[in-house]
Each structure stands twice: as structure tokens, then as C-alpha cells.
Amino acid sequence: MKRIPLQGKYIQGILLFLLLVFAFAFPRIMADKPYWLYVALQSFFWAMMAASWALLAGYAGQFSFAHVAFMGIAAYTSGIAGERLGWSPVSGIILGTVMAGFVGFLVGYLCLRLRSTYLALFTIAFSEIVRLIINAEHQLTGGPMGLYMEPLLETTSYVPTYYIMLAALIVTLLSMYAIANSRFGLFFRAIREDEEAAAAMGVHVVRYKIAAFVITAMIAGTAGALDHHIIGFIAPNELMIPRMSLIIAMAVIGGTESLISASIGAILIHFLMEWLQAIPVSEAMMAKLQANAATVQQFGLTLGDGVIQTNAWRMAFFGLMLMLTLRFWRNGLIQPLLEKIGRQGIAEETVAKRKLPQEENENTEVQP
Amino acid sequence: MVNITSQYLLNLLLNGLLIGLIYGLMALGLTLIFSVLGIVSFAHGEFYMIGGYVVYYLLQAFADLEPMLAILAAGAVTFIIGVIFEILFLQPMGKGDIERPGEYAILLTFGLAFFLQHIMIGIVGPFPTKVSRFYDFIEMDAGWLRMNKATVWFFDMPFSSSRLIATGIAVFLTALMIWFMSKTWTGRGLQAVSQDRQAASVVGINPLRMNTLAFGLGTMLAGMSGAALVTVFAWVPWIGMAASGKAFVIIVLGGMGSMPGALLGGVVLGIVESLGAGLYPDPSKALAYKDAFGLLVFALVLLIKPTGFFGRKL
Amino acid sequence: MKLEIKNVSKSFGGMQALNGVSITIDKPEIVGLIGPNGAGKTTLTNVIDGVHNPTRGEVWLNDERIDTFPPYQIARRGLGRTFQVTRAFRRMTVLENMMVPAMAINPTVSKKEVLEKSWDILRFLTVEHLANEYGRGLSGGQQKLLELARLLMLDPDFVILDEPFAGVHPKLQETIYGYIYKVRQEGKAIILISHDMDSIFTLSERLIVLNFGEIIADGHPDQVKEDPAVIEAYLGADEEE
Numbered sequence: 001m002k003r004i005p006l007q008g009k010y011i012q013g014i015l016l017f018l019l020l021v022f023a024f025a026f027p028r029i030m031a032d033k034p035y036w037l038y039v040a041l042q043s044f045f046w047a048m049m050a051a052s053w054a055l056l057a058g059y060a061g062q063f064s065f066a067h068v069a070f071m072g073i074a075a076y077t078s079g080i081a082g083e084r085l086g087w088s089p090v091s092g093i094i095l096g097t098v099m100a101g102f103v104g105f106l107v108g109y110l111c112l113r114l115r116s117t118y119l120a121l122f123t124i125a126f127s128e129i130v131r132l133i134i135n136a137e138h139q140l141t142g143g144p145m146g147l148y149m150e151p152l153l154e155t156t157s158y159v160p161t162y163y164i165m166l167a168a169l170i171v172t173l174l175s176m177y178a179i180a181n182s183r184f185g186l187f188f189r190a191i192r193e194d195e196e197a198a199a200a201m202g203v204h205v206v207r208y209k210i211a212a213f214v215i216t217a218m219i220a221g222t223a224g225a226l227d228h229h230i231i232g233f234i235a236p237n238e239l240m241i242p243r244m245s246l247i248i249a250m251a252v253i254g255g256t257e258s259l260i261s262a263s264i265g266a267i268l269i270h271f272l273m274e275w276l277q278a279i280p281v282s283e284a285m286m287a288k289l290q291a292n293a294a295t296v297q298q299f300g301l302t303l304g305d306g307v308i309q310t311n312a313w314r315m316a317f318f319g320l321m322l323m324l325t326l327r328f329w330r331n332g333l334i335q336p337l338l339e340k341i342g343r344q345g346i347a348e349e350t351v352a353k354r355k356l357p358q359e360e361n362e363n364t365e366v367q368p
Numbered sequence: 369m370v371n372i373t374s375q376y377l378l379n380l381l382l383n384g385l386l387i388g389l390i391y392g393l394m395a396l397g398l399t400l401i402f403s404v405l406g407i408v409s410f411a412h413g414e415f416y417m418i419g420g421y422v423v424y425y426l427l428q429a430f431a432d433l434e435p436m437l438a439i440l441a442a443g444a445v446t447f448i449i450g451v452i453f454e455i456l457f458l459q460p461m462g463k464g465d466i467e468r469p470g471e472y473a474i475l476l477t478f479g480l481a482f483f484l485q486h487i488m489i490g491i492v493g494p495f496p497t498k499v500s501r502f503y504d505f506i507e508m509d510a511g512w513l514r515m516n517k518a519t520v521w522f523f524d525m526p527f528s529s530s531r532l533i534a535t536g537i538a539v540f541l542t543a544l545m546i547w548f549m550s551k552t553w554t555g556r557g558l559q560a561v562s563q564d565r566q567a568a569s570v571v572g573i574n575p576l577r578m579n580t581l582a583f584g585l586g587t588m589l590a591g592m593s594g595a596a597l598v599t600v601f602a603w604v605p606w607i608g609m610a611a612s613g614k615a616f617v618i619i620v621l622g623g624m625g626s627m628p629g630a631l632l633g634g635v636v637l638g639i640v641e642s643l644g645a646g647l648y649p650d651p652s653k654a655l656a657y658k659d660a661f662g663l664l665v666f667a668l669v670l671l672i673k674p675t676g677f678f679g680r681k682l
Numbered sequence: 683m684k685l686e687i688k689n690v691s692k693s694f695g696g697m698q699a700l701n702g703v704s705i706t707i708d709k710p711e712i713v714g715l716i717g718p719n720g721a722g723k724t725t726l727t728n729v730i731d732g733v734h735n736p737t738r739g740e741v742w743l744n745d746e747r748i749d750t751f752p753p754y755q756i757a758r759r760g761l762g763r764t765f766q767v768t769r770a771f772r773r774m775t776v777l778e779n780m781m782v783p784a785m786a787i788n789p790t791v792s793k794k795e796v797l798e799k800s801w802d803i804l805r806f807l808t809v810e811h812l813a814n815e816y817g818r819g820l821s822g823g824q825q826k827l828l829e830l831a832r833l834l835m836l837d838p839d840f841v842i843l844d845e846p847f848a849g850v851h852p853k854l855q856e857t858i859y860g861y862i863y864k865v866r867q868e869g870k871a872i873i874l875i876s877h878d879m880d881s882i883f884t885l886s887e888r889l890i891v892l893n894f895g896e897i898i899a900d901g902h903p904d905q906v907k908e909d910p911a912v913i914e915a916y917l918g919a920d921e922e923e
Contacts, residue, residue, distance in 0.1 A: 202786035319483030
């Protein structure tokens with residue numbers, strides 16, 4: 001991330017403020033299209049997942065694939081507590097978060113000595129084991145058929161839950177920013193850059209690595225438990241690796257080293273996914289396609305009412321985007337954009353402004 | 369509760385061995401990629417998956433096609449895709465143009481897996497397909513050895529003919545690979561690069577070209593394993609994930625970068641899975657947990673001795 | 683201040699890297715540590731710094747036994763080291779690089795204090811203009827200076843410099859000399875590992891020679907260079923004048 005001059009920071013601030021205003025006004029704007037309201041609140045869930053993963057991977061350098069597992073553990077804990085023990089959703093969410101934190105601690109501890117590829121492999125294995133256990137122990141978890149989760153609010157409108165998710169996203173982002181700008185963030189990044197050098201410089205690597213896992217696991221857990229109490233259902237297929245890949249795609253395309261970029265990336269991608277699900281086509285085009293219906297079907301597309309349903313292709317598209325972004329725009333697509341906006345200000349503050357007054361007799365040369 | 373006779377155990381063991389040899393072939397490809405390019409390809413299973421589908425589509429389109437040709441075609445297709453991917457996305461890494469290459473390789477191959485999987489879901493749809501066995505065996509009965517079209521009984525232990533054929537193919541290809549790596553110039557060049565890139569380049573071997581070749585060969589081996597196994601398992605576009613998982617377990621068990629390790633690890637995994645599934649007390653959950661055994665062993669090995677049997681450190 | 687290496691041995695599998703090494707440093711001095719490649723200099727540094735635990739023997743710092751401590755704890759007790767290959771934090775600015783050790787050893791220090799101290803040190807090394815540059819944007823020599831600057835933020839009693847002059851041009855070398863003298867003036871002890879004989883003999887007040895993991899000489903540089911064992915093992919047949 002490049003340095004942003006003060007002017008630029010104002011512009012960024014204004015932009016974010018406008019985004020917030022838009023986000024708050026969104027339900028009014030979409031009053032007659034509750035579907036998009038639902039899409040939006042779901043996108044906030046993904047934003048929390050992507051941003052927390054960005055904190056773990058982009059900031060602390062731990063490329064873990066266990067993130068969906070943490071989310072799932074929290075959601076299932078909450079669901080089971082609700083269904084088998086009669087707990088309320090809120091208590092369930094809190095329990096789920098604690099559980100996720102505990103598991104995050106465990107994984108962080110086990111992963112201490114594992115470097116990049118081994119870390120990836122281990123967390124994948126862990127994630128799969130969790131999913132398989134959930135699948136197998138159907139008496140407890142409902143197995144492959146899934147688990148009913150008590151809805152957070154008894155309401156037919158998405159508006160209140162929209163605001164809840166938005167609030168959750170804002171609180172989460174603010175907390176993560178606070179962490180990133182604190183000594184935690186500094187040490188995370190030092191560990192990311194060079195673990196051994198960081199240790200030689202006095203950083204308590206063990207503590208901060210585990211902290212990174214615990215914090216991000218808890219955020220993923222809260223997001224997951226909360227979101228699934230809104231959806232009302234959870235199934236083990238949500239813990240499958242492709243879900244993790246999607247989160248990674250969102251964070252990478254947004255920008256792994258910037259929490260807000262990752263969030264925006266997630267929101268945009270989720271909306272795009274929904275929009276791409278059914279692409280409207282003109283009547284002329286539709287006629288042509290229907291004439292060749294068999295071929296269209298062979299390509300895995302289906303023709304709906306004035307739309308082409310893209311099914312799996314939109315996922316493939318984002319897979320491709322992930323690869324291309326990595327190859328050509330390593331910092332993501334959103335992050336450089338935000339930085340560019342930030343640099344619209346005057347030339348960078350000069351070093352001179354930041355210098356402290358020099359002492360007169362300070363001797364800076366030492367004769368051998 | 370199944371009667372655990374020694375014959376039943378032996379059957380499980382041998383079945384595990386059969387499957388294990390095929391896993392070994394797939395893992396061989398992955399280990400080759402690792403030893404030359406230094407990366408673990410998270411998309412390896414997807415090439416296995418594609419290989420199976422190539423055979424499926426060819427045999428559907430041309431009912432009389434000799435299955436061995438279909439398998440060769442699967443190998444060719446996966447080789448080509450691998451080479452194209454390597455040139456477009458991995459070459460810059462080999463040239464040193466990519467920052468934090470380790471991270472890059474992980475995320476990139478993950479993205480490739482995601483991409484390939486969903487392209488196939490788009491093309492095939494989320495429905496399983498089955499390819500019927502390549503050849504019918506002759507009917508015969510010699511007491512200790514009995515055969516019919518689909519099954520072979522060896523001392524009264526049943527083995528599916530599809531598995532036997534698949535294993536035969538795998539063993540043949542493995543032997544071919546071993547010959548290739550040790551007796552041909554190109555193969556020895558690959559070995560040289562895997563041991564010491566700089567030294568290899570100094571004697572005139574082009575490491576970048578070797579990268580491309582190694583990746584292509586690796587994906588080809590995966591593809592052909594899939595082509596061999598497509599008659600044994602029901603094929604779905606996400607079968608690659610389980611395959612990748614097994615390949616990882618194997619190379620970690622056997623040691624990254626070690627070819628004998630890959631083969632040994634494959635056999636061990638095959639046997640562990642077979643015994644685990646066959647002996648787990650609760651049959652209703654046994655199948656669900658079958659994959660978990662390998663994963664558990666895997667996780668433990670990663671924590672305790674990540675270099676496995678024969679491997680070198682990552 | 684006291685650093686005691688007591689009869690330390692270290693083996694890796696079958697390979698004996700250090701064998702019965704004993705060194706005591708209990709006053710500010712510049713100690714040169716030399717020896718042929720593979721003599722064990724970096725291994726010794728790693729053992730002192732907690733990267734490895736000694737197979738036998740003990741390491742004591744200021745009357746506290748540290749050989750089982752991890753590196754970050756040793757850093758907090760006032761022993762810092764650099765690495766042969768410079769390891770600056772690339773995606774962090776120079777100032778951030780400096781802040782890491784300062785904040786790591788002192789949980790309650792204020793950012794203002796840390797920044798002030800950072801500026802002082804950067805100015806001393808004449809690199810204050812790079813304060814907001816990212817580590818990856820620095821040249822090799824600048825990165826080396828950053829590593830040295832960063833080290834001082836630990837406020838260490840002991841400093842181990844591993845090949846500080848490798849690939850360094852003369853002007854930069856002067857700056858590093860100045861750094862070493864200043865640090866020595868401030869009452870710290872410096873262990874200087876280098877193959878650059880000129881620098882070693884210019885700077886060292888004491889010279890230790892390591893060969894095959896054992897100390898074969900430990901004394902004043904002028905004496906050591908006359909020592910026949912040293913000459914035979916390391917300096918070769920030619921005598922230094």
C-alpha cells in the first residue's frame with residue numbers, strides 16, 4: 001500500500017461516507033425488489049468473510065483454507081444449541097463465536113510450525129475433516145440434509161435483517177481496522193514479511209500468529225452464525241472447498257492487503273454473481289437461441305423467461321478472474337483504484353514537514 | 369457386522385493395493401511437478417477428472433473406439449491443457465518475475481481448480497456418469513481362479529475386472545515413466561533440474577522448458593489415472609477434489625519430490641482406506657468416514673513429520 | 683553486561699557444527715569472529731540467538747541462562763543480531779521497520795517516543811530521507827543500513843553483525859564503520875563476523891578464530907595473527923605484515 005497524502009485521505013473519506021449513505025438508503029431504493037435486498041445482506045456476509053480472511057492471509061500472511069470451517073463450526077454450534085438445547089439465536093451466536101475462537105486457537109497452535117504450502121494442505125485437510133464429521137454425525141447435525149436454524153427475527157421483510165447485517169459489517173470492519181492499525185497489525189505484518197527476522201526483533205511470534213487465527217476465526221464465526229440464523233438453514237455443503245475458493249477470489253480480486261477493498265470486492269462479486277445468474281437478452285437474441293436450444297443445453301446453459309441462465313459458468317468466470325488478477329494485478333482490482341483516488345491530492349508531504357527540530361551540537365560523524 | 373476372516377482381510381488388503389497403485393500414478397505426476405517446479409499444484413485432481421471425461425465423451429461418440437486409444441487421447445488433452453496453463457501463468461514465476469511465488473502458486477492453482485471444476489459442471493451438468501468396463505473377461509473356472517465378464521475370483525476373493533484393468537494400465541504407465549526418467553535424455557534432464565536448477569542450466573539444460581514439460585507430464589499422468597479409473601467410479605465434475613486430497617496425502621506420506629515415495633504412499637493410502645472402510649464398526653458411517661481416515665493420517669503426518677518417508681523439505 | 687558461552691556444542695544429525703565453544707564477553711568491546719567457511723560462525727550466532735538450542739553446554743546473558751529461550755525473548759533481554767542476507771520487512775516502510783522492535787520489547791511505549799528514537803537513529807545513519815520508503819524499494823546497501831538501524835531500536839547490550847560488509851561499496855562501508863564505533867562508544871559489545879580481513883583488523887579489539895566448530899584463538903588481533911595454529915588453518919602460508 002502506498003502512502004496516501006492528507007488531501008487524498010479526505011477524498012477517500014468522502015467516498016466511503018457516500019457509500020455508507022447509499023448503503024443506509026438502499027432498502028428505501030429497493031423497496032419494491034426485496035430480492036435484491038436479500039442479495040445485499042448476503043453480500044455483507046461474504047464481505048465479512050473476505051475481509052477477515054484478508055486480515056489473516058493478507059496482513060498476517062497465514063494462507064489458511066480453514067476459514068469456512070470456522071464459519072461452519074460457529075453456525076452449527078448455534079444451530080445445534082438452538083435445536084437440541086432450546087437456546088435463543090443470540091445466545092447461540094455468542095456460543096458459536098466462542099467455539100470458533102476455540103477451534104481457531106487449536107488450528108493456529110497446530111499450524112505454528114507449518115509454512116505456506118504445508119499450512120494450506122493442513123487447513124484444507126482440517127476443513128474437509130470437519131465437513132465429513134458434520135456429514136456423518138447426522139443425529140447431531142442433520143447430516144447432508146442440513147440443519148434448521150431458528151430465524152433471528154420473526155419478520156417477513158428483509159429490511160430489519162438488512163440493517164443488522166450492515167451494522168455487523170460496519171462493526172466488524174471498524175474492529176479489524178483498529179486491530180490492523182495497532183501493534184497487532186504491525187506485528188502481523190512483520191510476521192508475514194519474515195517470521196525469523198521478526199522473532200529476532202523481539203516479536204512474540206507464537207502469540208501473534210495464534211491471535212491472528214483466533215480473531216479472524218471469531219469474526220468468521222459471528223458472521224456465519226448470524227447469517228445462517230437469517231437464512232434459517234445450514235448444510236454441510238457450505239463448508240466445501242469451492243466456497244473457500246470463492247472467498248479467496250473475492251479477497252484477491254478486491255485486494256488482500258486492504259480490508260475495505262476485500263469487502264467491496266466481495267460485495268461486488270456477490271452482486272455480479274446474482275446478476276450473472278440470469279442474463280437478460282433481447283427478443284431477437286432469444287429467438288436465435290431458442291432455435292438452437294439443444295446446443296445451448298449442451299453448453300450447460302438454460303433458457304428462461306427472456307434470460308439465459310448461466311449456472312456454473314459464472315463461477316468458472318470468477319475462477320478465471322482470480323487467476324488473471326493474480327497474474328496481472330497482484331494487489332487486486334479494487335485496492336489500486338482506491339489508492340488512485342487517494343492520490344488525487346497534491347504532491348506527497350515532504351519529509352521535511354515530518355522532521356523534528358535538529359539539535360545544534362548533534363554530532364553525526366564519529367571519527368575512528 | 370461382517371465376519372472378519374483372514375480371507376476377508378486379505379481381500380481388503382489386495383483391493384487396497386490395486387487402487388493404491390493407481391493413486392500412486394496420479395501422485396507421481398504431482399511429485400514430478402513439485403520436484404521440477406517447486407510447487408504443489410492444487411489443481412491436480414481436476415486433470416484426473418478431465419481425463420475421465422475425455423474417455424467418457426470419446427466412448428460415447430465412438431462406441432467402437434479401442435479404449436486404450438481413448439486413454440491416450442485423455443493423456444494428450446490433459447498434457448496440452450497443462451502446458452498451456454504453465455506457459456501462460458507459471459513461466460513468469462520460473463523467470464523470477466513474480467513476487468512471493470509460493471503464495472502465488474498456491475492461490476493460482478486453487479483458482480485453476482475452481483475454474484476447471486465449474487467449466488466441467490457447466491458442460492456436463494451436476495450428474496454422475498458411468499463408463500462401462502473396457503473389456504469383458506472370458507468365462508472360466510480353474511478352481512483357484514474363476515472369471516466371468518465382470519469379476520475375477522482369486523482363491524474365492526472377488527475383484528472387479530475394471531479395477532484389475534485400471535491397475536494394469538497404471539502399472540504399465542508407471543513402468544514407462546520410470547524408464548523415461550532414467551533412460552532417456554529428456555527424462556534425465558528433468559531429474560537434473562529437479563536436483564539442482566542452476567547446475568542443470570550450466571550444462572545446457574533449459575530449466576524453463578523443463579518446467580513446462582514437467583507440468584505437462586504431471587497433468588498427463590493425472591489425466592491418464594482418471595482415464596483408467598473412469599470405469600471404476602461414478603464420475604462427477606467435483607471428483608477432482610477427492611483425488612487432489614488423496615494425491616496430497618500420498619506425497620506428504622511418501623515425501624515431496626520423491627517418486628518411489630509417491631508410489632509407496634499411494635499403496636499405503638489405498639490399503640489404509642480399504643481396511644478403514646471395511647473394518648469400521650458402524651457400517652452406515654463407514655463410507656462417510658472413509659475419506660476421513662486418509663485425511664486424519666495426513667494431518668498427523670503434517671504435524672509430526674512433514675517430510676514423510678523419503679522427502680526433502682519444502 | 684555479561685555474555686557467557688559455556689562449552690557449547692551443537693550437532694545436526696551426524697554433523698558436528700560446534701564443539702566445546704567457550705567465550706565470555708563482559709565489557710564493551712568489538713570482537714571479531716572469523717574462520718573459514720563452514721567453521722560454525724553462523725551456527726554459533728544462531729545458538730546464541732535462540733534459533734537453535736545447543737546440544738551440550740549453556741549460554742548465559744547477564745547472569746540468566748538463555749540457551750533454551752526462543753529468539754524473541756533473547757531480543758527482549760538485550761541481544762540483537764543481523765542476518766547474512768539482509769532481511770528487512772519489504773512491504774513495510776522504514777519507519778515501520780523501526781517501530782517493530784521498539785514496540786515488541788516495550789508494551790507501553792508511546793508511538794511518539796518510538797518515532798523520535800527512530801528519527802534519531804535514521805539521521806545518524808544518514809538515511810532519514812528514506813523514512814517513508816518501503817523496504818522493497820530500497821537498494822541493497824540501504825537495506826543493510828535499515829537492518830542496522832532497526833537493531834538499535836532493541837536497545838541491546840550485545841550486537842552480533844553477520845557479514846555486514848558483504849557486497850558493500852566503500853562509502854557505505856565508512857558509514858558502517860561509523861555505526862560500529864558509535865555503538866561501541868555507547869557501551870555495547872559487538873561481535874563482528876566477516877570475511878573482510880581489512881575491516882576485521884581495522885575494527886576489532888579482540889579476535890576469535892573458529893575452525894571446524896572449535897575456537898583455535900582468542901585474544902588481541904596482533905597476537906592472534908601471529909598464532910601458528912591460526913596461520914596454518916586459515917590465513918595461509920603468507921604472513922600478514
